[in-house]
Amino acid sequence: MNITNTVRPSRRTFLGTMASAGTALGAGLLCPKTAYANSEDGEGQHAPCALLNPIPGGLAPFKPFAIFIHHNPLSPAVALADIKDPSQITDFDGFVGLTHIRGGGTGIDTNTGTTTPLAFQADMGFSQGKFIGADGRRHHGTFAFV
Amino acid sequence: MYTGPAGSANLTEQIHDYNVHIDSNDVFWMVRVPHEAVRVDFDDARASLRVQGVPVFDDHDLANSLTFGLGLPGDLGFPYPAIAPTAPVRATVSFDVEWNGAVATAQIHNDAQQFKGFFLSTGATINWSAEQPGFRFQSETPDPTRNLVSVLGHEQNGVFFG
Numbered sequence: 001m002n003i004t005n006t007v008r009p010s011r012r013t014f015l016g017t018m019a020s021a022g023t024a025l026g027a028g029l030l031c032p033k034t035a036y037a038n039s040e041d042g043e044g045q046h047a048p049c050a051l052l053n054p055i056p057g058g059l060a061p062f063k064p065f066a067i068f069i070h071h072n073p074l075s076p077a078v079a080l081a082d083i084k085d086p087s088q089i090t091d092f093d094g095f096v097g098l099t100h101i102r103g104g105g106t107g108i109d110t111n112t113g114t115t116t117p118l119a120f121q122a123d124m125g126f127s128q129g130k131f132i133g134a135d136g137r138r139h140h141g142t143f144a145f146v
Numbered sequence: 147m148y149t150g151p152a153g154s155a156n157l158t159e160q161i162h163d164y165n166v167h168i169d170s171n172d173v174f175w176m177v178r179v180p181h182e183a184v185r186v187d188f189d190d191a192r193a194s195l196r197v198q199g200v201p202v203f204d205d206h207d208l209a210n211s212l213t214f215g216l217g218l219p220g221d222l223g224f225p226y227p228a229i230a231p232t233a234p235v236r237a238t239v240s241f242d243v244e245w246n247g248a249v250a251t252a253q254i255h256n257d258a259q260q261f262k263g264f265f266l267s268t269g270a271t272i273n274w275s276a277e278q279p280g281f282r283f284q285s286e287t288p289d290p291t292r293n294l295v296s297v298l299g300h301e302q303n304g305v306f307f308g
Contacts, residue, residue, distance in 0.1 A: 080267045100296065105283055146164070
């Protein structure tokens with residue numbers, strides 16, 4: 001498999017390449033639940049296939065080996081006025097929150113009870129508001145960035 | 147999660163990477179949560195995100211998450227370490243994130259990225275835990291000094307940018 005000529009492989013093209021090469025690991029585990037949201041057009045009825053649309057921008061960590069991700073991580077070195085769009089979804093009007101926190105905690109081997117001090121980095125956030133889904137309709141929703 | 151000292155985040159020391167995976171429309175790590183999970187008091191520069199038992203995947207490390215378990219070769223002239231391939235396992239996470247108090251504010255109108263809004267740089271804390279077969283993690287007591295940068299915003303992008 002050769003993906004070095006793919007400048008911005010999306011998840012779909014990347015998975016297609018992997019699947020054709022027969023090398024994808026845990027393919028059955030790759031997709032999260034479909035995004036649900038309340039439809040304004042449906043007066044509050046659930047629209048179970050209201051997929052979100054990703055922001056057009058982002059970055060490619062580990063290029064050329066990994067996918068392009070539609071996400072702009074926060075950096076302490078960037079002034080607030082110069083940040084890139086902190087939302088992961090486009091066609092969106094609402095509140096967003098994003099964090100970049102590092103700290104520590106305790107890992108526990110639940111088989112033996114052994115504890116280990118560990119470090120963590122939490123890049124987490126939320127989006128809450130209205131958006132145009134991939135179905136072209138207007139929806140309201142609350143989403144966590146996990 | 148990393149084996150290094152608290153506050154560190156070196157890829158070669160990463161042993162857990164929890165996320166909900168990219169969805170079928172290429173949206174990055176977003177999952178619907180109940181409306182009540184998020185509370186925003188934007189005028190007071192406060193918000194919270196509280197969720198219990200969110201089903202996630204543990205991809206072991208960021209490199210495996212973004213290569214769908216293929217890892218990194220580490221020997222082809224690119225500035226990345228070798229990371230062994232690892233398949234994801236199921237886990238759950240619970241978290242309580244709080245944004246608290248404006249440090250800076252900015253009105254942004256970004257034509258190139260088609261987004262605008264009013265943004266706050268804020269303090270933030272997190273209390274979170276993870277659980278999976280054979281392993282559990284509990285973060286330290288929420289510590290405001292651990293925040294590197296956090297942002298709240300009221301924004302419009304895409305078709306709402308105009």
